[in-house]
Amino acid sequence: MNTKQSRFLVGENVYLRPLNREDAELYYEQLYDSETRKFTGTHKHYTKEQIANYIDSKAHDRSSVLLLIALNETDEVIGDIALQDMDGINRSAGIRIAISHEEHQGQGYGQEAMLLMLEYGFGLLNLQRIDLEVFAYNARAAHVYEKLGFVREGVRRQALYYNHQYHDVILMGMLVDEYRAKYVSR
Numbered sequence: 001m002n003t004k005q006s007r008f009l010v011g012e013n014v015y016l017r018p019l020n021r022e023d024a025e026l027y028y029e030q031l032y033d034s035e036t037r038k039f040t041g042t043h044k045h046y047t048k049e050q051i052a053n054y055i056d057s058k059a060h061d062r063s064s065v066l067l068l069i070a071l072n073e074t075d076e077v078i079g080d081i082a083l084q085d086m087d088g089i090n091r092s093a094g095i096r097i098a099i100s101h102e103e104h105q106g107q108g109y110g111q112e113a114m115l116l117m118l119e120y121g122f123g124l125l126n127l128q129r130i131d132l133e134v135f136a137y138n139a140r141a142a143h144v145y146e147k148l149g150f151v152r153e154g155v156r157r158q159a160l161y162y163n164h165q166y167h168d169v170i171l172m173g174m175l176v177d178e179y180r181a182k183y184v185s186r
Helices: 021-031 034-040 048-058 109-124 139-148 176-184
Strands: 014-018 065-071 077-087 092-099 129-135 151-162 165-175
Touching (some): 021 048, 021 065, 021 077, 065 109, 092 109, 129 139, 139 165
Antiparallel strands (some): 014 065, 065 077, 077 092, 151 165
16 A cells, blocks of 8 residues: 555654555554553453444544544554544534554654644634643643643543543643634744
8 A cells, every 4th residue: 555645634754644444453553552542541442343344434424534643754654633523613623643652752743743633624624623632641742732832721620530540631722813823924
């Protein structure tokens, strides 16, 4: 499979590409990375067939855009990113990202992927608002989101039960005017 032909959004170090049924094995493996499960709060067990069916369903889902994150130099897939729960009337969506495997974290890849998806959401999809949730124990991600321009809007106290403990969920959002002031006027 020549992934260079399926590059959808391209940055300096990473590109975002569509997720295909052929990626089910890869997506399944990434889902079972312990750090990925912790930072995404994933509890549930999924079979490879369930993952393949999920991928197939995303092809018909107009309320979300799910893309894989790959390195420009090697085409290695290092995670995924999604705009989800898109609301055309209110022009809003949620965003989520997962960078799998520790060796790819802290390299700026997630930040670059987020910027590509924010540009797509605010620039091409004409969204007014993009929001996200981050778990209180993921201070590194919260810091990156704030650096990108997301604003803390609230806390859902003890909303996640993970590994025998309850954790707060921090709600963050960015408005199109905030995005444009930070990135477009440059």
